Amino acid sequence: MQYYLEGFRSGDPDVREAAPCRREYSGLSGLPEKVDVLIAGCGPAGLCLAAQLSQFPEIDVMIVERKPGPMEKGQADGVNTRSMEMFQAFGFGEKVKRESYWVNQTTFWTPDPANPAHIKRIGRVQDVADDSSEMPHTLINQARIHELFLDIMRKAPRRIEPDYGWSVQDLTIDPTTEDHPVTVTLENTGVNAGDTKTVRANYVVGCDGARSNVRKAIGGTLHGDAAHQAWGVMDILANTDFPDIRQKCIVASASEGNVLILPREGGYLFRMYVELDKLNPDERVASRNLTSEHMIAAANRIMKPYTVDVKQVVWWSVYEIGHRMTDRFDDVPEGQDRDPRVFTAGDACHTHSPKAGQGMNVSMQDSFNLGWKLAHVFQKRAAPSLLRSYSAERWAEAKRLVDTDHQWARIMSAPPGESELDGSDMPRIQKQFIENLEFTGGLAVEYAPSALTGEATHQALATGLGVGRRFHSAPVVRLSDAMQMQLGHVAQADGRWRLYAFAGSADGSAPGSAIHSLADWLATDAASPVLKYTRADEDIDAVIDLRAVFQQTFEDLAYEQMPALLKPLKGKLGLQDHEKVFCVDHKGMGDIFEMRGIDRTQGCMVIVRPDQYVAHVLPLGAYDALAAFFDGILLPPAAEVARLRS
Numbered sequence: 048m049q050y051y052l053e054g055f056r057s058g059d060p061d062v063r064e065a066a067p068c069r070r071e072y073s074g075l076s077g078l079p080e081k082v083d084v085l086i087a088g089c090g091p092a093g094l095c096l097a098a099q100l101s102q103f104p105e106i107d108v109m110i111v112e113r114k115p116g117p118m119e120k121g122q123a124d125g126v127n128t129r130s131m132e133m134f135q136a137f138g139f140g141e142k143v144k145r146e147s148y149w150v151n152q153t154t155f156w157t158p159d160p161a162n163p164a165h166i167k168r169i170g171r172v173q174d175v176a177d178d179s180s181e182m183p184h185t186l187i188n189q190a191r192i193h194e195l196f197l198d199i200m201r202k203a204p205r206r207i208e209p210d211y212g213w214s215v216q217d218l219t220i221d222p223t224t225e226d227h228p229v230t231v232t233l234e235n236t237g238v239n240a241g242d243t244k245t246v247r248a249n250y251v252v253g254c255d256g257a258r259s260n261v262r263k264a265i266g267g268t269l270h271g272d273a274a275h276q277a278w279g280v281m282d283i284l285a286n287t288d289f290p291d292i293r294q295k296c297i298v299a300s301a302s303e304g305n306v307l308i309l310p311r312e313g314g315y316l317f318r319m320y321v322e323l324d325k326l327n328p329d330e331r332v333a334s335r336n337l338t339s340e341h342m343i344a345a346a347n348r349i350m351k352p353y354t355v356d357v358k359q360v361v362w363w364s365v366y367e368i369g370h371r372m373t374d375r376f377d378d379v380p381e382g383q384d385r386d387p388r389v390f391t392a393g394d395a396c397h398t399h400s401p402k403a404g405q406g407m408n409v410s411m412q413d414s415f416n417l418g419w420k421l422a423h424v425f426q427k428r429a430a431p432s433l434l435r436s437y438s439a440e441r442w443a444e445a446k447r448l449v450d451t452d453h454q455w456a457r458i459m460s461a462p463p464g465e466s467e468l469d470g471s472d473m474p475r476i477q478k479q480f481i482e483n484l485e486f487t488g489g490l491a492v493e494y495a496p497s498a499l500t501g502e503a504t505h506q507a508l509a510t511g512l513g514v515g516r517r518f519h520s521a522p523v524v525r526l527s528d529a530m531q532m533q534l535g536h537v538a539q540a541d542g543r544w545r546l547y548a549f550a551g552s553a554d555g556s557a558p559g560s561a562i563h564s565l566a567d568w569l570a571t572d573a574a575s576p577v578l579k580y581t582r583a584d585e586d587i588d589a590v591i592d593l594r595a596v597f598q599q600t601f602e603d604l605a606y607e608q609m610p611a612l613l614k615p616l617k618g619k620l621g622l623q624d625h626e627k628v629f630c631v632d633h634k635g636m637g638d639i640f641e642m643r644g645i646d647r648t649q650g651c652m653v654i655v656r657p658d659q660y661v662a663h664v665l666p667l668g669a670y671d672a673l674a675a676f677f678d679g680i681l682l683p684p685a686a687e688v689a690r691l692r693s
């Protein structure tokens with residue numbers, strides 16, 4: 048973690064200097080009349096977006112929530128490895144690692160052939176494949192994740208707080224103006240229930256859950272399978288003789304249904320999902336009057352011969368869920384050629400069963416995809432047309448999620464006989480679980496070629512860093528201080544692009560070498576995207592952050608030979624940044640060139656988007672292609688445009 052760049056400040060380094068333009072959150076100050084971005088809903092999608100946008104003091108963000116205060120317990124609890132990688136970029140990955148339950152292994156239980164009324168363990172699967180991510184798959188209360196995002200918002204320059212007790216009722220878009228064209232009607236749900244206010248916004252993001260009013264206001268409808276399946280979920284403190292209670296378990300009984308067991312943070316708590324009755328087509332789950340008592344009884348029937356003695360029901364819910372999604376995630380109807388003003392994210396635009404544990408994860412990944420794009424537009428680094436890519440990229444991923452979840456839900460709900468051996472030596476449910484691991488880890492996302500994702504023409508230079516896929520971190524050693532670390536952890540949720548330059552084996556960054564020449568070109572050439580897109584008053588790495596990785600040990604590299612762009616002077620004091628140069632880890636954690644299939648002779652450049660996805664892999668000398676890639680996305684600063692025009 049780097050800080051003190053702008054001078055020494057005592058206290059918690061996570062608390063950023065307060066921005067003078069921030070809003071006063073007091074009862075008397077009321078709601079603002081205009082904001083840059085209005086976010087509806089304080090779930091994982093909304094809070095992730097607000098936390099991301101809070102990193103940019105120039106953006107005026109308002110997040111409204113119809114409930115009176117923050118969530119305290121319940122709902123989702125699965126944090127997949129991809130979300131953990133994102134938490135690392137937000138700065139709270141280590142906190143979640145410390146507090147959460149780590150899913151290391153999943154076990155499978157089905158009816159014992161010798162006595163079908165009893166269940167029997169049939170297999171175990173390692174839950175996170177070796178080197179699929181440097182982060183664990185964790186389980187933790189959704190409310191705790193909310194708190195961690197709220198903490199980021201509070202410590203950000205604008206000290207953002209949600210406006211609780213306000214519900215988005217409707218919105219209209221005025222196509223004739225660019226000045227806050229979206230008018231949002233909010234209704235008070237608190238002490239002044241029924242009062243309405245309007246707020247105008249440049250952009251609105253509906254993170255308002257499965258019954259989204261924002262979705263309805265832009266004419267979005269969810270298509271797909273309606274639920275007709277009641278699910279019971281309870282977080283409990285209980286004793287049991289079931290031996291795998293501290294493992295994730297998928298349990299199928301012969302005739303009583305299924306349970307999914309998820310151990311939770313703290314060592315004692317665990318969650319049970321109990322599949323309850325199928326609903327009739329016109330029936331709502333509420334009409335069944337199901338309670339936690341029904342769930343406890345069902346769990347005890349399913350888990351025979353084991354028993355569960357519940358001491359405290361911490362939270363429970365009975366809900367119905369379908370596999371559904373909208374046609375698009377913004378307000379631009381098919382066939383219209385304009386930039387979007389309103390977006391939906393998370394459950395507002397796709398819903399799926401809790402069985403694959405994706406609800407919270409995919410929702411956060413939606414808004415992480417949108418956050419940096421909105422920031423680029425407000426910072427005038429990119430044209431508003433960049434925002435069109437949000438729906439295009441995330442719709443395709445949601446479709447994959449809904450399809451996979453559908454298939455998984457079918458297999459999980461199949462009677463044990465049908466989910467048994469299908470000719471192989473492994474039960475079908477276990478086999479499918481293994482096949483889904485990359486997907487459920489959030490690691491299978493692959494954005495198609497576009498302005499933001501290059502063609503994989505040079506993929507052979509880094510076979511393990513797939514273009515369009517998330518940057519897969521690996522260990523390195525930092526040259527300046529011999530620090531063993533993960534290369535991916537240099538990326539923060541700060542809206543910057545990373546350019547990793549991997550050196551060929553003979554390259555020790557002597558003057559004239561490929562790395563030295565690249566850094567010099569980036570620092571001096573008029574066509575360099577670093578020069579072109581960084582404003583005169585910004586640090587040289589404010590938009591594109593160059594990092595270099597060498598194959599030599601740190602004893603064989605001369606730090607003094609490193610080019611200026613790898614040791615830039617930054618901040619108002621002009622302090623040198625010593626954290627840009629790395630070498631391969633020779634102390635046993637693994638060789639990044641080996642692990643990620645990087646061409647040892649030639650090396651390569653890897654461009655990584657602000658949301659940690661690989662945008663391009665290029666040869667080290669491909670200056671024109673590098674320049675062309677950024678020219679297709681970024682806008683030069685206004686001063687530069689004026690100079691070119693004159």
Ligand SMILES: Cc1cc2nc3c(=O)[nH]c(=O)nc-3n(C[C@H](O)[C@H](O)[C@H](O)COP(=O)(O)OP(=O)(O)OC[C@H]3O[C@@H](n4cnc5c(N)ncnc54)[C@H](O)[C@@H]3O)c2cc1C
Pocket residue numbers: 087088089090091092093111112113114121122123124125189213214215216254255256257258259260261280364366392393394395400401404405406407410
């Ligand atoms: C009762 C319940 C139980 C669940 N249990 C599980 C589970 O066990 N496992 C699992 O994986 N997933 C579960 N989910 C789903 C999971 O929580 C979601 O997939 C995930 O939270 C999606 O995040 P989101 O931010 O898109 O939406 P949500 O988390 O639903 O957040 C939406 C937020 O918007 C607020 N809101 C709604 N309408 C408005 C409005 N008009 N104006 C302002 N604010 C509004 C809501 O109060 C809420 O805080 C559950 C969901 C619910 C509702």
